[in-house]
Amino acid sequence: MALSARSSPLQRSGSGPLPSAPALRLTRRTSGQLPHPPLSRACSCPAAPEDIGVPSTTGVSSVDPFLAAGRRLQTLLSRVGDGEDEMLDSLVEQESPESKLQTSVILGGCMTMGAVLLSSFLGQDPWGGVAPSLETLHAAGIGAAVALPLTALRLWTWTPAAAKALPALQDVHAGQLEVHRPWLSCMGRGQVLTMMALEVLPATMLLFPAGQAAIMAAVAMYGHLISGAGMESGSQETYLTALALVLTAAASGVGRSLDLSVSDEEYETVQAAAQNADRYYRTVAADVHTSPADASRAAEAFRFVAQAWLQTRGEASLLAGLLSAVDVLLLGALWHGTGNLAAPAVAALALNAVDYWQLHSSVLGREAKVAQGGSGGGAGGK
Numbered sequence: 001m002a003l004s005a006r007s008s009p010l011q012r013s014g015s016g017p018l019p020s021a022p023a024l025r026l027t028r029r030t031s032g033q034l035p036h037p038p039l040s041r042a043c044s045c046p047a048a049p050e051d052i053g054v055p056s057t058t059g060v061s062s063v064d065p066f067l068a069a070g071r072r073l074q075t076l077l078s079r080v081g082d083g084e085d086e087m088l089d090s091l092v093e094q095e096s097p098e099s100k101l102q103t104s105v106i107l108g109g110c111m112t113m114g115a116v117l118l119s120s121f122l123g124q125d126p127w128g129g130v131a132p133s134l135e136t137l138h139a140a141g142i143g144a145a146v147a148l149p150l151t152a153l154r155l156w157t158w159t160p161a162a163a164k165a166l167p168a169l170q171d172v173h174a175g176q177l178e179v180h181r182p183w184l185s186c187m188g189r190g191q192v193l194t195m196m197a198l199e200v201l202p203a204t205m206l207l208f209p210a211g212q213a214a215i216m217a218a219v220a221m222y223g224h225l226i227s228g229a230g231m232e233s234g235s236q237e238t239y240l241t242a243l244a245l246v247l248t249a250a251a252s253g254v255g256r257s258l259d260l261s262v263s264d265e266e267y268e269t270v271q272a273a274a275q276n277a278d279r280y281y282r283t284v285a286a287d288v289h290t291s292p293a294d295a296s297r298a299a300e301a302f303r304f305v306a307q308a309w310l311q312t313r314g315e316a317s318l319l320a321g322l323l324s325a326v327d328v329l330l331l332g333a334l335w336h337g338t339g340n341l342a343a344p345a346v347a348a349l350a351l352n353a354v355d356y357w358q359l360h361s362s363v364l365g366r367e368a369k370v371a372q373g374g375s376g377g378g379a380g381g382k
Contacts (some may be wrong), residue, residue, distance in 0.1 A: 065301035073305055076273055080265050092182040097191045100183055104198040111202035115210040124213035126205065128341025139338045143346030146334060150347065154354040171316030172323070175260040176355065177362055184356075184363045196356045200348050207248055207328065208335050208344065215244035241336060249328035257321030262313050274306040327351065 092100070119126035130136050156162050163170045184192055219240055262270075273280070277299035282292065331344035 065298045066305060068298065069302040069305040072302060073270070073273075073309060076269055077266060080263070080269055089182040093185045097187045100187065101191060101195060101198075104195045108198040108202040111206055115202065115205040118210040119205075119213055122210075122213040122217050124209050126209055128205065128209040128335060129339050130341045130345075136340055136342045139340030139343040140346050142338055143334060143343035144350070146330075146343070147347040147350035150330070151350045151354055154351050158354070158358045166319070168312065168315040168319045171312050172260065172320045173358070175316060175320065177359055179259065180356075180359050181363055181366075184360050185367065187360065187363075189357075189360065192356055192360045193353060196352050197349060200352050201345060204331070204341065204345050204348050207252070208332060208341060211248050212241070212244045212332070215247050216240045219243060245329065245332040245336070248332065249325040252328045253321035253325030255321075256324035257317045260313070260320050261317040262310060267310070270306050270310060274303050277302045277306075 095103075116126040129139075157166075157169055158173065183195065187195070278296070281295040281299040281302070284295070327348075331348055334347060335341055335344045337343075
């Protein structure tokens with residue numbers, strides 16, 4: 001539900017003046033033979049003759065051209081940016097779990113204070129009806145009941161069956177893992193759930209009591225247009241409430257889409273490489289004494305992989321935005337239906353707990369592999 005300030009166009013990822021590519025769609029999920037999928041930017045090794053998809057000097061092709069194209073795309077993407085994001089992620093990853101929790105407390109406190117001030121200024125209850133009462137307990141129970149089927153559905157989206165039915169889900173989860181991995185590293189389960197709550201609860205307050213009040217106040221400035229249409233006061237209030245919820249969901253969805261969208265520099269890099277693929281592989285082919293036909297096949301493979309990468313990133317971006325918008329609509333409807341913020345808060349905690357649990361499991365799996373590799377390497381060294 002976090003909003004993003006990035007502003008790269010959403011539709012670039014599925015279109016653009018790229019050279020023609022084969023009609024079949026290559027995705028990260030269907031290319032299991034690629035040990036380093038194009039979506040990863042971890043590889044920064046220089047391109048070698050065996051990695052460019054052309055035969056070696058012996059005349060025998062040593063590497064599949066699509067595998068080599070994926071490696072080259074990784075190399076190009078690893079050079080994008082000035083390294084500040086990677087440095088920041090590294091610094092966060094090296095912080096202790098206690099320090100990360102302290103940062104979450106500070107950020108959550110600032111967000112809560114901002115929500116309270118905005119709601120109070122607009123005459124809205126900043127706590128959304130939450131109070132130590134039986135009504136709040138009843139609303140929390142309703143939120144838990146509604147969360148049960150939603151949580152089951154969210155769990156299903158992490159299964160192989162869901163990835164097979166909707167392949168873009170795997171890219172959405174990969175994007176989530178890339179964003180959250182530095183924060184979840186070296187954390188225990190309890191610490192992760194605490195950090196999740198420190199993020200979800202303030203965001204819920206900001207989205208609904210504060211955000212809804214702000215949007216309704218802005219729209220009310222143009223109330224004379226609604227009055228001119230002959231709408232009654234009750235209809236006007238209903239209209240403003242629905243419009244505020246839809247706009248909040250749309251803003252959340254756009255922000256989430258931008259988080260996973262292709263950046264300007266990434267798009268320009270991939271586009272330029274695809275446009276110059278023929279010239280690049282002809283030059284490399286001349287250096288390794290191979291035929292023009294082999295160079296043409298390697299260039300075609302690179303254009304195919306580049307177009308597939310842009311397409312999968314575009315689909316993941318749009319799907320992530322749609323899922324975020326649907327979540328906000330459901331939680332907002334739950335708040336308006338119960339009149340108590342405890343209901344959407346409980347449901348939001350349950351939904352996000354599923355995502356954080358799965359993401360943390362992936363991080364723990366990677367850390368275990370690194371530890372095994374390190375211990376194996378140490379034994380080998382001895």
